[in-house]
Amino acid sequence: MSEIDPALNSGNAASSSAAAGANERKLARKETWRLIRRRPSFIIGMTIALIWVVCALFGNLLAPFDPLNFRGDLNSSPTWSHPFGTDKGGRDVLSRVIAGARDVLKIAPIAAILGVIGGVILGMFMGYLRGWFDSVASRIVESFLSLPVVLLGLLAVTTLGNSNVVVIGVVATLFTPVVARTVRSAVLAESELDYVESAKLRGESTPFIMFREILPNVSGPIVVELTVRIGYAVFTVATLSFLGAGPPPPSPDWGSQVSDNYNSIVSGYWWSTFFPAMAIASLVIAVNLIADAVQSVVESS
Amino acid sequence: SACGGDDDTSAPAVTAGGDDAPAATDAPVPSGGIQQGGTMRIASQRPGSPLDPVAMDNIGSYTPVVQSFEYLCGKGEGAALAPMLAESWSPNADGSVWTFILRQGVKWHTGGPFTSADVVASLGRLAGANLGASITPDSVKALDDFTVEVTLLNADGQFPYLLSPYNPQASITPADYELGTLFDQRPDGTGAFILESFDLATGANYTANKDWWGGVPYLDRLEIVFSDDNATQINGLLGDQVEAVIQFAVSDADALFSSDAVTVESTRGAGHRQIWFNVREGMFSGDNGHKIREAVAIGIDRSKLIEQVLQGRGDIGNDHPIAPAYEFFDASLPQRERDIERAKALLEEAGVPGLAVTMYAPDLQEIALLAEVVQSQLKDIGMDITLGVESTATFYDRWCLVYDSTVEPTGCDGGADFGIVDYGNRGTPDRYLVAAYATGEWNSAHYNSPEFNEAVKVYQATVDLASRKEAIKLVQKIAHDDIPYVIPYFYHTLTAYKNNVQGIVTTGLGHYYCGKAGFTA
Amino acid sequence: MSDSPQTSGTVPALAIEDLQLAYTVRGVPRGVLRGVTFHVEPGEAYGLVGESGCGKSTTAYAAMRYMPSNAVIQGGRVLADGQDVTAMSTQELQEFRMTKASMVYQDPVQAMNPALRIGVQVAECFRILGQSKIEAKDSARQALRRVKIADPERVLDRYPHELSGGMLQRVVIAMALAGDPKLLVLDEPTTGLDATVEAEVLDLVRDLRSETHAAILLIAHNLGVIRTMCDRVGVMYAGRVVEEGTVQEVFDNPSHPYTMGLLNSIPRHGVRKTDRSLFTIPGNLPLIGTDLPTCVYVDRCPLADDICRNEVPPIVDRSDGHWTRCHHADKIDQIKPPEHENNDFDIGTDTIVKLAAVSKTFRQRGNDVPALVSIDLGFKEGETLGLVGESGSGKSTLAKTLLGIHEPDQGGSIHLDGRLVKDKATDRRVESIRAFQMVFQNADSALNRMWTVRRILHRSVTKLAGIHGAEADKKVNDLAEAMRLSQRHLEMKPRQLSGGLKQRVAIARAFAGDPRIVVCDEPTSALDVSVQAAILNLLANLQNDERTSYLFITHDIGVVRYLSDRIAVMYLGRIMELGTTDQIFAGPNHPYTEALLSAVPSIDGDARPRIPLTGEIPSPANPPSGCVFHTRCHRVIMGLCDITDPDTIELADGHTSKCHLTAEQLSVPVTFTSATV
Amino acid sequence: MRRYLLKRLGAIIITLWMLATIVFMLVNVLPGDVGRRVLGPTAKLEDVRAYNAKLGTDKPLIEQYFRSIKNLFTFDFGDSFQSGGPVMDLILPSLGRSAKLALLAFIITIPISIAAGIFAARRQDKLADRVVVNAGLASSSVPEFVTASVLLAVFAVNWKVGKVYANVPSGTSLFGQLEYLLLPAMAMVISYFGYIARMTRAGVITALHADYTRTATLKGLDSGQVMRKHVLRNALAPTITVISVQIGYLFGGIIGVEKVFNYAGLGTLMLNAVGKKDIPVLQTTVLIVGMIYMVSTLLADLLIAFLNPRVRLDGGS
Ligand SMILES: Nc1ncnc2c1ncn2[C@@H]1O[C@H](COP(=O)(O)OP(=O)(O)OP(=O)(O)O)[C@@H](O)[C@H]1O
Ligand SMILES: Nc1ncnc2c1ncn2[C@@H]1O[C@H](COP(=O)(O)OP(=O)(O)OP(=O)(O)O)[C@@H](O)[C@H]1O
Numbered sequence A: 001m002s003e004i005d006p007a008l009n010s011g012n013a014a015s016s017s018a019a020a021g022a023n024e025r026k027l028a029r030k031e032t033w034r035l036i037r038r039r040p041s042f043i044i045g046m047t048i049a050l051i052w053v054v055c056a057l058f059g060n061l062l063a064p065f066d067p068l069n070f071r072g073d074l075n076s077s078p079t080w081s082h083p084f085g086t087d088k089g090g091r092d093v094l095s096r097v098i099a100g101a102r103d104v105l106k107i108a109p110i111a112a113i114l115g116v117i118g119g120v121i122l123g124m125f126m127g128y129l130r131g132w133f134d135s136v137a138s139r140i141v142e143s144f145l146s147l148p149v150v151l152l153g154l155l156a157v158t159t160l161g162n163s164n165v166v167v168i169g170v171v172a173t174l175f176t177p178v179v180a181r182t183v184r185s186a187v188l189a190e191s192e193l194d195y196v197e198s199a200k201l202r203g204e205s206t207p208f209i210m211f212r213e214i215l216p217n218v219s220g221p222i223v224v225e226l227t228v229r230i231g232y233a234v235f236t237v238a239t240l241s242f243l244g245a246g247p248p249p250p251s252p253d254w255g256s257q258v259s260d261n262y263n264s265i266v267s268g269y270w271w272s273t274f275f276p277a278m279a280i281a282s283l284v285i286a287v288n289l290i291a292d293a294v295q296s297v298v299e300s301s
Numbered sequence B: 001s002a003c004g005g006d007d008d009t010s011a012p013a014v015t016a017g018g019d020d021a022p023a024a025t026d027a028p029v030p031s032g033g034i035q036q037g038g039t040m041r042i043a044s045q046r047p048g049s050p051l052d053p054v055a056m057d058n059i060g061s062y063t064p065v066v067q068s069f070e071y072l073c074g075k076g077e078g079a080a081l082a083p084m085l086a087e088s089w090s091p092n093a094d095g096s097v098w099t100f101i102l103r104q105g106v107k108w109h110t111g112g113p114f115t116s117a118d119v120v121a122s123l124g125r126l127a128g129a130n131l132g133a134s135i136t137p138d139s140v141k142a143l144d145d146f147t148v149e150v151t152l153l154n155a156d157g158q159f160p161y162l163l164s165p166y167n168p169q170a171s172i173t174p175a176d177y178e179l180g181t182l183f184d185q186r187p188d189g190t191g192a193f194i195l196e197s198f199d200l201a202t203g204a205n206y207t208a209n210k211d212w213w214g215g216v217p218y219l220d221r222l223e224i225v226f227s228d229d230n231a232t233q234i235n236g237l238l239g240d241q242v243e244a245v246i247q248f249a250v251s252d253a254d255a256l257f258s259s260d261a262v263t264v265e266s267t268r269g270a271g272h273r274q275i276w277f278n279v280r281e282g283m284f285s286g287d288n289g290h291k292i293r294e295a296v297a298i299g300i301d302r303s304k305l306i307e308q309v310l311q312g313r314g315d316i317g318n319d320h321p322i323a324p325a326y327e328f329f330d331a332s333l334p335q336r337e338r339d340i341e342r343a344k345a346l347l348e349e350a351g352v353p354g355l356a357v358t359m360y361a362p363d364l365q366e367i368a369l370l371a372e373v374v375q376s377q378l379k380d381i382g383m384d385i386t387l388g389v390e391s392t393a394t395f396y397d398r399w400c401l402v403y404d405s406t407v408e409p410t411g412c413d414g415g416a417d418f419g420i421v422d423y424g425n426r427g428t429p430d431r432y433l434v435a436a437y438a439t440g441e442w443n444s445a446h447y448n449s450p451e452f453n454e455a456v457k458v459y460q461a462t463v464d465l466a467s468r469k470e471a472i473k474l475v476q477k478i479a480h481d482d483i484p485y486v487i488p489y490f491y492h493t494l495t496a497y498k499n500n501v502q503g504i505v506t507t508g509l510g511h512y513y514c515g516k517a518g519f520t521a
Numbered sequence C: 001m002s003d004s005p006q007t008s009g010t011v012p013a014l015a016i017e018d019l020q021l022a023y024t025v026r027g028v029p030r031g032v033l034r035g036v037t038f039h040v041e042p043g044e045a046y047g048l049v050g051e052s053g054c055g056k057s058t059t060a061y062a063a064m065r066y067m068p069s070n071a072v073i074q075g076g077r078v079l080a081d082g083q084d085v086t087a088m089s090t091q092e093l094q095e096f097r098m099t100k101a102s103m104v105y106q107d108p109v110q111a112m113n114p115a116l117r118i119g120v121q122v123a124e125c126f127r128i129l130g131q132s133k134i135e136a137k138d139s140a141r142q143a144l145r146r147v148k149i150a151d152p153e154r155v156l157d158r159y160p161h162e163l164s165g166g167m168l169q170r171v172v173i174a175m176a177l178a179g180d181p182k183l184l185v186l187d188e189p190t191t192g193l194d195a196t197v198e199a200e201v202l203d204l205v206r207d208l209r210s211e212t213h214a215a216i217l218l219i220a221h222n223l224g225v226i227r228t229m230c231d232r233v234g235v236m237y238a239g240r241v242v243e244e245g246t247v248q249e250v251f252d253n254p255s256h257p258y259t260m261g262l263l264n265s266i267p268r269h270g271v272r273k274t275d276r277s278l279f280t281i282p283g284n285l286p287l288i289g290t291d292l293p294t295c296v297y298v299d300r301c302p303l304a305d306d307i308c309r310n311e312v313p314p315i316v317d318r319s320d321g322h323w324t325r326c327h328h329a330d331k332i333d334q335i336k337p338p339e340h341e342n343n344d345f346d347i348g349t350d351t352i353v354k355l356a357a358v359s360k361t362f363r364q365r366g367n368d369v370p371a372l373v374s375i376d377l378g379f380k381e382g383e384t385l386g387l388v389g390e391s392g393s394g395k396s397t398l399a400k401t402l403l404g405i406h407e408p409d410q411g412g413s414i415h416l417d418g419r420l421v422k423d424k425a426t427d428r429r430v431e432s433i434r435a436f437q438m439v440f441q442n443a444d445s446a447l448n449r450m451w452t453v454r455r456i457l458h459r460s461v462t463k464l465a466g467i468h469g470a471e472a473d474k475k476v477n478d479l480a481e482a483m484r485l486s487q488r489h490l491e492m493k494p495r496q497l498s499g500g501l502k503q504r505v506a507i508a509r510a511f512a513g514d515p516r517i518v519v520c521d522e523p524t525s526a527l528d529v530s531v532q533a534a535i536l537n538l539l540a541n542l543q544n545d546e547r548t549s550y551l552f553i554t555h556d557i558g559v560v561r562y563l564s565d566r567i568a569v570m571y572l573g574r575i576m577e578l579g580t581t582d583q584i585f586a587g588p589n590h591p592y593t594e595a596l597l598s599a600v601p602s603i604d605g606d607a608r609p610r611i612p613l614t615g616e617i618p619s620p621a622n623p624p625s626g627c628v629f630h631t632r633c634h635r636v637i638m639g640l641c642d643i644t645d646p647d648t649i650e651l652a653d654g655h656t657s658k659c660h661l662t663a664e665q666l667s668v669p670v671t672f673t674s675a676t677v
Numbered sequence D: 001m002r003r004y005l006l007k008r009l010g011a012i013i014i015t016l017w018m019l020a021t022i023v024f025m026l027v028n029v030l031p032g033d034v035g036r037r038v039l040g041p042t043a044k045l046e047d048v049r050a051y052n053a054k055l056g057t058d059k060p061l062i063e064q065y066f067r068s069i070k071n072l073f074t075f076d077f078g079d080s081f082q083s084g085g086p087v088m089d090l091i092l093p094s095l096g097r098s099a100k101l102a103l104l105a106f107i108i109t110i111p112i113s114i115a116a117g118i119f120a121a122r123r124q125d126k127l128a129d130r131v132v133v134n135a136g137l138a139s140s141s142v143p144e145f146v147t148a149s150v151l152l153a154v155f156a157v158n159w160k161v162g163k164v165y166a167n168v169p170s171g172t173s174l175f176g177q178l179e180y181l182l183l184p185a186m187a188m189v190i191s192y193f194g195y196i197a198r199m200t201r202a203g204v205i206t207a208l209h210a211d212y213t214r215t216a217t218l219k220g221l222d223s224g225q226v227m228r229k230h231v232l233r234n235a236l237a238p239t240i241t242v243i244s245v246q247i248g249y250l251f252g253g254i255i256g257v258e259k260v261f262n263y264a265g266l267g268t269l270m271l272n273a274v275g276k277k278d279i280p281v282l283q284t285t286v287l288i289v290g291m292i293y294m295v296s297t298l299l300a301d302l303l304i305a306f307l308n309p310r311v312r313l314d315g316g317s
């Protein structure tokens, strides 16, 4: 990394191989990873998130009971055989919470990824092309932002029905303008930089400049946005289910579990609400912890 | 929502009266313990449509209106009628002309006297609407200030039920009450409570009508507090913000059963859930279809369903719409029991072992839960059911398939071969039998059996209990054997109030009267 | 480890004794100051110089005991007026900062709170001294007057962003002087300011110094500033003072190889590229925390031998008060400048690039901003045209218009080899695109951070040279070699490279095709002097080999003189004077050039009369009538200059000036009264 | 400044128009025509037709669209399908209630969370900071309907502290209203505490590291003065932005809290309107919430500009 000065020291250290260079690149990437991994918030967040991912993938093996099947007592408080108790249908809450992970993890990340992809493309064009396209798109973005997410979601789900595809589509659509705004401002700042001008001086085409030159440089905010969005997606899906516009039953998704059971809290049957609620919170917190770690490393590098 | 299909405009609400006893409503009898004074707050569903007494179509709207507007006939003991604005009524020999003797001395809230002119005008308005099938505007004649004669288009021995709370749109409004006027614009009734303010967002407030013909109400004030779901209604009761919750689903009532401060009344009724099959075409039709239907009928475990879905608060169903709560119910028909082996065998015979099929259901009250339990129970007989549980709006939209204004509605046929739909409590099973189970607009099973229709006709023609009991036997049996639908249970409706509340009269349709209600010490 | 401090009878205003300071990075304390010792006598001005990162600011802030939370003092003392700053209580420290010592910082724009009016911020300094609101306001007014702000009332009412950098620096100085401090620490107070503004600020500091008798610790990159401002200077390297003495002694007889390297990297004494290459210092400053047990400079020293590696160098006294810390102080003259590789700067006769009547008007919030007004210029093959002028005069705009980044107004034209080229770069034909290239000021922003150097060069080669595959790979390697970039560097991303290396990559990229003209917009202004020298040498050598023309934009008069064949002086989007380098430096000059040149502080110690440029540069949106320079001109003839825009006249062969005054009139020296702002 | 304001107002109007367009499109993809939807599946064809004719919903879509935009700008929002009365009669009281609740929530949240943010920033990376940061994260990670349900069950039902229904009976004294509104407000406070505290913290940390803070310290100001006079003014800009964005959401986004506490605010109104397909109400509430959002962000920008004159110059005039 030291500067080799031409005047007195004519490049004697200059002949290391290209392989070493590739190695260095890998090291740099590893270094970023290492920095992220070292953060306690990342470790905690990742651990929690991984637990839920495992539940989502192998839920049917892990769940002690059939999450949809009815057995035993209704509303029985936590015991050794039902550590999270049973709900008002007599179903094992633990099994339902484990099974619920799949719904959330099927929907939230996909919705977030789609939203981020849409937002990146839109934001890229807005920030780079500017002019009338940006003005028009900005107004549309702004009008979406001024709407309560949940309301739009409700409206769309009422209109289109509540299948997983619709929920994913709705959340992704709602995230697109939000992400676009972030990407736009990153791209705006980025296109002020001279390398963009230098690419123009080289005769590069606009798509090349946008997607090959600028895009990699705004990957930091995009990665941050993605992690943050996953958290919001979990939250949004839960809220939509609570309001009756989530994934359709019998999916034991956490939001509908809370929605189905929250009125039993007053009877003292707190467990059937508490555990799915905590599941939502823990996953959102976990994703946010990861986002925090990613953000601070991305922003400091 | 408190009354099954009544809570949504697009729900298959069936509101008609019959002359037979519905479920007994154990309304507390006003006792000497009631004190004068106090404000009663009752949690109710929010009105779903404008408070047009003639056009309103949901429980949320009936409730505020009936506190002020009354009917000619009121609710009596059990399913019987009692005098209200009419002191007595009588038919001619064949039941085609009815004469109503009106109560004298009744005053409108604005002070004018109630006379036969008001009744003539009210019924005239109804002739263009809800009572169109029974009367025309010319059918109603005032014989004098307090006598009205109604000539029916077709003879009907049970006509007064159509002028009672069982037909909520039939309330009597002032003579000059224009069609389309909303109750909150002109709350000028004869009832026990005078509307003071109405706010769709929060609720309706009333003061007692000191000039009420039934006497001075105990309560000074009545407040109806609107909310959107049973959960908040029940929370309100537990949180001391209302004194009563009328008719709610058992699935939300956990908290009430365990509370000492609250009395919960469980009322047997005829409200039920119907698991329908399309028997006209598709896999559920024909002989093979019958086998599958029977497999489903004996594949489910009804008592367990009642236990898990209703926490035991329901009467077992036997795949016909006659509830055990009806006086004339025939108990001799053998109850269908679960038989997994036979169900499997039937599926095998039908050539569809491990049948995979989608079952549609609205996400209403306990129905989603019911669907899930049915799904899991039928797994035992090898059926693989996919659930299509949809929001009520989506469900009924699809169910009724009338989306545009270019076609005349053809009724609601379910739009699917297999599903669950809700039926609210009725005073008589007539409307179920006619509208939903034969050729009416709610026949999702497309069931059309001449035999059954004939049996229903015979039943309807009966005038006394004994013959009715006899007639219903066949109705029950045909439905039970044909299995166009599975009826797993008849749910009980619940009413809860603070221990010191007495005298609220509930109608079984979700609305209630508080003229004689009050607080004990 | 300890230096032997100079002892004297009085208590020094500031005495730093063997200060050792480390910054904790990832849990490990990393040494930055490795035993700094010097003192500043009352009333004395002491300069501290050294490469970026050698610890100058760290020392300055330590003197104020204002340190980042990860700083650890590992040894030594900081005595201000005899009091140990490191041992003060919070209360004492506040008192100390209020009344004993003050600081002036680089970048005055950042140093002022953007949300508060100047008046509030200045008055605050007096409020904490116990004055009432009204008193403080009054004092604030006086304080501004003291720093020669003509209209304090108006300035007090302003917000920082409404004032120029020079004005703000005056305000910061006024605040610093509020408590009548005995010690004034100035950390690069004029870096980032225009030469003309810098000169004014320095004049002010000099005046105030004689007025207040405060001791001054002045840190500056610009050695000329140190020379003109300070009595004594300390040369710092890797957290240690390696040479100290009076400015004359140190600057004229450097006795440490490092000092020597620093001074000789700068084009001094009118040296030109045709004379010789510039000195450079090989290698880099060691990273903080590096273990340097013996001579701190040993790794980069051309004289280093075994003794340097094994023994701590002694303090060698050169003359009274001038000492150096070197084993080989007497062999210092052996260090020789490098030679040119090829020394015939041969300028073609044909004009290859020509601008005719090029104007550029920006539209900003509905106003027209004419940033360029009818520029005519020609470039010959292999020629360097230097472009100078105050900030905002339109230099970059000219460059970008030439390159096709900005579209010129209707009516102007740009020709390449006699053929008209399209206005917009994206519309230009491949040959024209390849002919015009640029080296940006800030290599950080000019290189794509996510691309490796190889990818950057490869892409440029394919686009600009039009070659692909193995041929392109080879060309990349050749380019790298020519820029003295190693294979290892090719695989790195820009942020892994030092500033100098980044600028080399940028230059390599510009030369990837076969550019006819390369625009260099302040390519070295962000670099240390020695790195600057290396880059200038590289540019000179490349020009020598490729016969490329340069448009070289800079604020540094020494650099422009070294590299340019001709120089154009710009003001408010107009070329005021154009001539060969010799003509420009010999004069007679346009009054603007005169003022500009007089503002440059000389490292060589020759005193010139300063011609102040009064007032601020007018806004191009709303230029003065007549000659646009008349509002600030010291030779203004009212009634003529403010009415008539002068024509461009020829002062000598190829030497033009846009002024009403003739060569004879211009050679008469002017006398003027010291102006206030 | 005036120019800036005019420009912003122009943008708001255009955004509102877009918003109205989006909503128009959304409600028009709802299956079934309006008359059919309102009158129900069994209503007679002629009735449906008459109803549509009355509302004008039998006209071509493009005509309806222009009419709805015209109505928007003439403040003619039509009648609710649910109440039969003018939409505004429903919306205004709900808006008032939502505003009251939001105001209370803000009065509690803002000082607490800003104080916590400052507190954390001053102890950056110490234990106290971590506690605030993570508590903030956790509090904003639990959906507000969960918080609301727990508060309701624990306080209102179990301990009889506060009310189950947040609707304040008319004539209740200002202090008495607290009893009704405190619990739902607290649910909102808990949800928003995290965002605001974390934003404040970030802003304060940035400002603490700014050069002008150094200048202030080296003037000899004590740390309290530095914080009050120099840091906060600059640090609060991002916080204000966050708050302004939240205001929009508070009016419409806290449907969950309103639902749990049966509070008749805008959220409940919207939820209902969706359920009952009350299009006029839906359209108008959405527009109003959008307007609140836009106006509050405008006000925030003005406030930021007031606090930071540099923005004033950049943004306008
Ligand atoms: N808080 C810090 N933590 C870690 N390293 C630091 C910190 N502050 C400065 N450094 C490093 O310490 C070294 C000395 O910094 P300092 O600012 O004193 O240099 P300087 O001589 O003033 O340089 P410049 O001319 O660029 O201002 C540099 O390498 C710098 O990167
Ligand atoms: N894109 C633009 N829009 C509006 N005005 C501009 C634009 N770019 C430059 N200007 C204005 O044009 C004038 C010349 O700017 P330019 O950047 O060319 O100056 P410069 O001589 O390069 O200054 P510096 O030495 O600070 O780099 C300035 O007043 C500047 O404000």
Ligand SMILES: [Mg+2]
Residues within 6 Å of the ligand: C056, C057, C058, C187
């Ligand atoms: Mg420094």
Ligand SMILES: [Mg+2]
Residues within 6 Å of the ligand: C395, C396, C397, C521
């Ligand atoms: Mg420039």
